Amino acid sequence: MENNELPADVALMWRLREAPRRGPKPSLTLDDIVRAAIEIADAEDLGAVSMARIAERLGNSTMALYRHVKSKDELLVLMSDAALERPEPLPEGVDWRTGLTFWADGVLTAIRRHKWYAKLPLSGPPAGPNNLAWFDSALSALQDTGLPEEAKVGVVMGLITFVQGEIRMAFDLAAGYADNPAAFVQYGSTLRRVADPRVYPAVARTVESGVFDQTGSFEEDSEADFDFGLQLYLDGVAAFIARVG
Amino acid sequence: MENNELPADVALMWRLREAPRRGPKPSLTLDDIVRAAIEIADAEDLGAVSMARIAERLGNSTMALYRHVKSKDELLVLMSDAALERPEPLPEGVDWRTGLTFWADGVLTAIRRHKWYAKLPLSGPPAGPNNLAWFDSALSALQDTGLPEEAKVGVVMGLITFVQGEIRMAFDLAAGYADNPAAFVQYGSTLRRVADPRVYPAVARTVESGVFDQTGSFEEDSEADFDFGLQLYLDGVAAFIARVG
DNA sequence: TCCTTACTGCGTATTCGATACGCTAAATAG
DNA sequence: CTATTTAGCGTATCGAATACGCAGTAAGGA
Numbered sequence: 001m002e003n004n005e006l007p008a009d010v011a012l013m014w015r016l017r018e019a020p021r022r023g024p025k026p027s028l029t030l031d032d033i034v035r036a037a038i039e040i041a042d043a044e045d046l047g048a049v050s051m052a053r054i055a056e057r058l059g060n061s062t063m064a065l066y067r068h069v070k071s072k073d074e075l076l077v078l079m080s081d082a083a084l085e086r087p088e089p090l091p092e093g094v095d096w097r098t099g100l101t102f103w104a105d106g107v108l109t110a111i112r113r114h115k116w117y118a119k120l121p122l123s124g125p126p127a128g129p130n131n132l133a134w135f136d137s138a139l140s141a142l143q144d145t146g147l148p149e150e151a152k153v154g155v156v157m158g159l160i161t162f163v164q165g166e167i168r169m170a171f172d173l174a175a176g177y178a179d180n181p182a183a184f185v186q187y188g189s190t191l192r193r194v195a196d197p198r199v200y201p202a203v204a205r206t207v208e209s210g211v212f213d214q215t216g217s218f219e220e221d222s223e224a225d226f227d228f229g230l231q232l233y234l235d236g237v238a239a240f241i242a243r244v245g
Numbered sequence: 246m247e248n249n250e251l252p253a254d255v256a257l258m259w260r261l262r263e264a265p266r267r268g269p270k271p272s273l274t275l276d277d278i279v280r281a282a283i284e285i286a287d288a289e290d291l292g293a294v295s296m297a298r299i300a301e302r303l304g305n306s307t308m309a310l311y312r313h314v315k316s317k318d319e320l321l322v323l324m325s326d327a328a329l330e331r332p333e334p335l336p337e338g339v340d341w342r343t344g345l346t347f348w349a350d351g352v353l354t355a356i357r358r359h360k361w362y363a364k365l366p367l368s369g370p371p372a373g374p375n376n377l378a379w380f381d382s383a384l385s386a387l388q389d390t391g392l393p394e395e396a397k398v399g400v401v402m403g404l405i406t407f408v409q410g411e412i413r414m415a416f417d418l419a420a421g422y423a424d425n426p427a428a429f430v431q432y433g434s435t436l437r438r439v440a441d442p443r444v445y446p447a448v449a450r451t452v453e454s455g456v457f458d459q460t461g462s463f464e465e466d467s468e469a470d471f472d473f474g475l476q477l478y479l480d481g482v483a484a485f486i487a488r489v490g
Numbered sequence: 491t492c493c494t495t496a497c498t499g500c501g502t503a504t505t506c507g508a509t510a511c512g513c514t515a516a517a518t519a520g
Numbered sequence: 521c522t523a524t525t526t527a528g529c530g531t532a533t534c535g536a537a538t539a540c541g542c543a544g545t546a547a548g549g550a
Contacts, residue, residue, distance in 0.1 A: 005431070005434070006438065006439070007425060007427055007428045007431070007435070010428070010435060010439065014439055020526065020527095021517090021518070022516095022517060022519075022524065022525045022526065023517060023518080023526030023527060024517055024527045024528080025516085025517075026528095027528080050506080050507055050508080051507080051509085052506085052507070052508090060529085061528065061530080062507095062508090062529085063509080063510095063528075063529055063530080064529065066509075066510095067526085067527060067528075071508085071509085072507095072508070121364075121417045121421075122414060122417040122418060122421065123417070123424070123425075123428070124421045124422075124425070124428045124432075125418075125428075125429070125432050125457075127432075127436075132445055132448060135445075136444075136445040136446070136447045136448045139448060139450075139451060140446065140447035143447065149450070149451045149454035154470065154473055155477075157470065157474075158470070158473065158474040158477060160414075161407075161411050161414045162406075162407055162410060164410060165407060165409060165411070165413065165414075166406050166410070168410065168413075169367060169406045169409070169410075172366045172368070173367060173369065173370075175366065176366075176367065176368040176369045180252060180368075180369070182252055183252045183254075183369045183372070184369060184370070186250070186251075187369075187370050187372075189250070190251060190252070190255060191372075191377075193251065194251070194372075194377075199378075200377055200378065200380075200381040201385065202382075202384035202385035203377060203380055203381045203384060205384075205394070206384060206397065206398060209393075209395075211394050211395045211398055212370075225399065225402065225403070228399055229402075229403040229406060232400075232403055232482055232484075232485060233407075233477060233478055233481055235480060235481035235484040235485070236476070236477030236478055236479070236480035236481040237477055239477075239480040239481075239484070240480070265497060265498095266546095266547065266548085267495065267545095267547045267548075268495085268496050268545070268546060268547075269497065269498045269499080269546060270545085270546075271497090271498065271499095272499075273498095273499090295536055295537080296537065297535080297536070305499075305500085306499065306500045306501075307500085307536095307537090308499075308500055308502095308538080308539095309498080309499050309500065311537095312497090312498065316538085317537070317538090
């Protein structure tokens, strides 16, 4: 096997490891561990995921996990691939814009099930089976645009960045809201107190317009922001395709 | 004073606190603490910032810091405002697109000095003096577009999201690269080994085109990606202004 | 001037997390 | 049956956040 040439975490994600022939039968599998970790993260938060908690949930000791995983960071990488599951296939024969919108909505719903996903640091280009499937799906949406491969990759990378940034921000803000709703409800009045119009003229104008005074339902707002930003980006992609494709 | 109505961290960021009249003179100021914390984060990483490290650097004991700051999280909020400093004023009389490009470049250089900034969770809408100055600057770039205030806010929020997402991704990837360059250099060959063309047809096509086989200098690549994505987004904004403004 | 009191700095101790190390026991190859 | 490989786990180390409460200091009032 030339698996040795693959980075260790990639090999793990694809479960390329010869099963050992000797020794006691493992009572744990990698999948058990990853699944338990994801369950904890879903139920509480990424911060609640500790090796001890995972082991406890599995009825094993903490150190047993290290037989399957080199470090907690490696486990996080595995979680980040496992959490995404597979994307729904794109509808047949739709144009690129419909395809990418569908794709972005899919990412949004997938990550909504695992909000902690947006907090994970991205360790490299998409390499796990699930991440790669999403990558493939987005690329294939651009199939008929006539863009060169490199440009497709650029557009998709930009889209990934945008979507993840949008999601991360929405979740951060939601967490901040849960933590301290006052900071949001009072935002308008806080700015009125604190933002001197001579120093912050544009902000003051906006404050006066009353935009900050009522925040609607949080969920709806971020949904709308997401769509708004996404459509802006896709407008940009359309202009790019018109220019280059 | 009605400072009581302000959220605690906001009051701290604006340094609205009556100086106590009795008792010993503080040997530390909040600014000392925040500055020390930022220096540590700059030199090493956010992970290296611990209350003990900060205190050590200031020649004080760990617990002394808690006289000035309620918790480490509160300190992080203070750091996130202090790190940004003030934006350079926009050039006079430029159109919105030039203004926002200038602004985005400014954000990029500001955060480059404090890479850890992109890792901080955003706790709420921009509320500190420096964050607010950046917000003001971006809003003022849109002054002459005729967009309603709410739309300006939407555009700016989208831009903030995009820029921060772009930066965060670039830094995450750079960290991953430093950690394990092999994962990047071998990316093409890894995909060839692992991505079955029947399961990942679009990825396979892209791999065959050779796009993944040579990664140029990392810095240059992310610079180019940043500009590419930014221009896509601004194209979208242009379309939006044409439609609505 | 001296005392009261609101403060500050700080020592101690607790709790929790990651993980190195090495032992013991199990399963299989020979 | 024995040697080897490998799994689970107990113990210990190290570092971090932070609760709690004591002790000393500087104003204001007597």
